[in-house]
Amino acid sequence: MNTRKILLEESEIPENWYNIIADMPNKPLPPLHPGTLQPIGPDALAPLFPEALIKQEVTSDKWVAIPDEVRHMYSIWRPTPLYRAYGLEKALDTPAKIYYKYEGVSPSGSHKPNTAIPQAYYNKQEGIKRITTETGAGQWGSALSFACQHFGIKCEVYMVKLSYQDKPYRKMMMNTWGADVYPSPSDRTQAGRNILAANPDSPGSLGIAISEAVEMAATRDDTKYALGSVLNHVKLHQTIIGLEAIKQLEKAGDMPDIVIAPFGGGSNFAGLAFPFLRLNMEEGKNIRCIASEPASCPKLTRGVFRYDFGDTAGMTPLLPMYTLGHDFIPAPIHAGGLRYHGAGVIVSQLLRDKLIEAQAHDNLEIFEAGVQFARAEGIIPAPEANHGIATAIAEAKKCKEEGTSKTILFNLCGHGNFDMKAYDDYFSGKIKQHELTQAEIDTSIARLNTPLIPA
Numbered sequence: 001m002n003t004r005k006i007l008l009e010e011s012e013i014p015e016n017w018y019n020i021i022a023d024m025p026n027k028p029l030p031p032l033h034p035g036t037l038q039p040i041g042p043d044a045l046a047p048l049f050p051e052a053l054i055k056q057e058v059t060s061d062k063w064v065a066i067p068d069e070v071r072h073m074y075s076i077w078r079p080t081p082l083y084r085a086y087g088l089e090k091a092l093d094t095p096a097k098i099y100y101k102y103e104g105v106s107p108s109g110s111h112k113p114n115t116a117i118p119q120a121y122y123n124k125q126e127g128i129k130r131i132t133t134e135t136g137a138g139q140w141g142s143a144l145s146f147a148c149q150h151f152g153i154k155c156e157v158y159m160v161k162l163s164y165q166d167k168p169y170r171k172m173m174m175n176t177w178g179a180d181v182y183p184s185p186s187d188r189t190q191a192g193r194n195i196l197a198a199n200p201d202s203p204g205s206l207g208i209a210i211s212e213a214v215e216m217a218a219t220r221d222d223t224k225y226a227l228g229s230v231l232n233h234v235k236l237h238q239t240i241i242g243l244e245a246i247k248q249l250e251k252a253g254d255m256p257d258i259v260i261a262p263f264g265g266g267s268n269f270a271g272l273a274f275p276f277l278r279l280n281m282e283e284g285k286n287i288r289c290i291a292s293e294p295a296s297c298p299k300l301t302r303g304v305f306r307y308d309f310g311d312t313a314g315m316t317p318l319l320p321m322y323t324l325g326h327d328f329i330p331a332p333i334h335a336g337g338l339r340y341h342g343a344g345v346i347v348s349q350l351l352r353d354k355l356i357e358a359q360a361h362d363n364l365e366i367f368e369a370g371v372q373f374a375r376a377e378g379i380i381p382a383p384e385a386n387h388g389i390a391t392a393i394a395e396a397k398k399c400k401e402e403g404t405s406k407t408i409l410f411n412l413c414g415h416g417n418f419d420m421k422a423y424d425d426y427f428s429g430k431i432k433q434h435e436l437t438q439a440e441i442d443t444s445i446a447r448l449n450t451p452l453i454p455a
């Protein structure tokens with residue numbers, strides 16, 4: 001029998017996270033103060049994040065120790081399995097070998113608890129009583145609710161209104177773990193009230209929800225804010241994924257030629273890909289790492305590299321990133337976790353330096369890919385995960401055409417068991433190809449008056 005599932009022992013959970021900044025040939029440019037346009041230091045983040053996380057945000061240490069209590073919590077679902085996708089290989093009749101790392105086995109069903117647990121842990125260490133956050137598809141909100149519940153911290157979640165309406169079970173999960181959940185834009189914050197005044201029917205967006213959660217945290221002393229993607233410390237925590245995957249592939253006697261992950265703000269992509277990029281930079285390997293984004297929110301493939309805000313209202317520092325403009329509101333596609341206007345700073349620099357690649361996939365194509373995967377492998381993927389699957393299928397088909405056998409690894413970052421409305425829409429023909437015109441992108445970017453970055 002060919003081994004399908006490659007497992008590690010609990011004792012093999014990595015003891016350190018990997019910080020790619022230590023190895024980057026060009027370090028990320030500094031964040032700027034939006035008023036003075038001068039670089040800002042880490043203390044500007046102090047109202048929002050605990051000290052330990054700010055330290056991780058700016059550290060250049062290559063390895064960061066994972067606290068014992070965090071590793072112990074990780075052991076609820078980690079190490080996660082690595083699968084050889086025999087079923088999908090057969091369905092595609094491809095000479096490629098396909099593997100996937102499955103992060104859907106966590107309590108909330110995605111990779112998000114990999115960072116929610118350490119974030120709640122460090123907040124607890126510094127005496128924080130309440131954490132505010134935003135959530136798109138509901139994945140991050142549920143992960144943080146689970147983590148806060150464990151550490152006895154109150155969790156307040158601003159959930160993008162479109163998802164709040166589409167995904168009542170995600171909200172109930174958060175309530176089960178003791179969190180309070182509000183549809184965003186809400187009338188609880190100035191940022192939310194401003195949006196509602198301009199557009200009472202706003203479906204919301206991650207950028208808007210971030211503005212609301214940040215405002216709430218900035219105005220209360222016992223409250224901090226937590227972000228589920230984009231930031232350096234989030235990507236750092238997620239590297240547990242790739243570090244485990246390398247151990248598992250070594251067990252299988254294999255190494256990937258291509259590593260693929262879906263891309264929202266970059267955390268699960270970073271999590272899987274950065275440990276493999278280390279092998280490129282340190283050992284001269286030549287592993288292609290591809291980020292898969294939606295064609296209707298294509299910041300990596302069609303955005304610009306310049307300074308922009310991380311949120312819609314413009315409350316964050318200015319960050320050097322690939323962006324579609326901070327008030328770009330993506331079409332209401334079901335992959336809520338990928339409806340974000342920008343990309344994290346590290347990933348943006350890596351793309352600019354051509355150390356990683358990006359591909360965009362249409363909304364209809366990704367559901368075709370997801371259904372094909374579910375029928376071949378059994379697991380029903382989250383709509384976000386379907387983007388990575390679409391890239392993996394495209395690369396496997398290329399192998400067939402070229403008659404080459406490559407080894408492909410992708411991140412199955414979450415299951416879709418709470419996303420059945422999306423699949424129902426697909427089966428009833430309600431999901432259409434969506435064409436984002438160049439004029440729409442240009443209009444959004446033309447509204448930016450943030451600093452340009454010379455080539």
Ligand SMILES: *Cc1c(COP(=O)(O)O)cnc(C)c1O
Pocket residue numbers: 110111112137139140228229230262263264265266267268269337338382384385413414415
């Ligand atoms: C949040 C989420 C994403 C997008 O966020 P990244 O930071 O880019 O990983 C993708 N897939 C799932 C299942 C998610 O929950």
